[in-house]
Amino acid sequence: MTEADAGPEDAPHTSRAVLTAAGIEKSYQRGMWPARRPVPVLRGVELALAPGEVVGLVGENGSGKSTLMKILVGALAADAGAVTRGGRIGYCPQEPVVYERLTCDEHFELFGHAYGLSPEAERRSRRQIYAALGFERYATTRTDRLSGGTLAKLNLGLALLADPEVLLLDEPYAGFDFDTYLKFWDLVEQRRRAGRSVLVISHFVTDQERFDRIVELRDGQAVAR
Known part of the structure; x- marks a missing residue:
């Protein structure tokens, strides 16, 4: 099930979302000329973040997580689709x-x-x-x-x-010791209580109870877990 197909329990309604990605597509050219060909990475990704929501974005290496994050923050142009931002974006690159x-x-x-x-x-x-x-x-x-x-x-x-209003974090706790890891989650909880939204990219998610939702990038699409 994709975010577009999800019910109210799986994803926020886009009318109240502070960040919305609709139909995001992205391909990269692979191979040597003249045999170069486009390889799709993102195939119509749908994703929305509500105020005060903490969402984890997971996926295998090469699934397009960092590509999607760069598109969300405006550092990379999508081939198709649109991103709507309802507030100031904070970006923590990998x-x-x-x-x-x-x-x-x-x-x-x-x-x-x-x-x-x-x-x-x-x-x-x-x-x-x-x-x-x-x-x-x-x-x-x-x-x-x-x-x-x-x-x-x-x-x-x-x-x-x-x-x-929206904090986008690409593998934010890589290099943190355990004490800093706990401080990080204290900060995330403070932001949630203040109505701020947080999207965390990770190869895998531990402490799943800290998230409101987990979304997986699979076959170029965002799938609710």
Whole structure:
């Protein structure tokens, strides 16, 4: 059963969704010329997120999870279909996009400016993120000197900075220790209570009770589990 076919118990009604993907298709060219051919990855994906909903998106390697995430956030164009965003999007990519010579503080300042936050709002949000994830002691450390786990915290923190209505996370807890993993889920629960939506991509899902729904990408389509 796809999201388009799902009943009210399986997916939010699109009229109240904060993020909707309708009929998303994407193919990549494979092979050498002149034998190159398009290989479909996404075949009409339907997906919607309601306010305050936490959804897990799973699938095998190569199923198109990261491709779909990039389309949802606007970093990649779909071949067909449409994405409707009902609020600000926060995006935590699988590979952190940082500047090696900048400190954590400088990254927050840079991203705060890009988000249009006032200096006061950026500093307030930054302090909350440092405290929530426990890496304030690295505030003035350049990112090329951070451990993988601390870099993952910064990556998540930058996505959280502007308090987005929708948070899109691609393998967000890779590199987290168990304590940080628990802090991550505390943050997710806070966002759920605040009516914020979270979509988490993972190869597999543990702690399924933390999610409102699990959606699997299978044969290029989103299938409710």
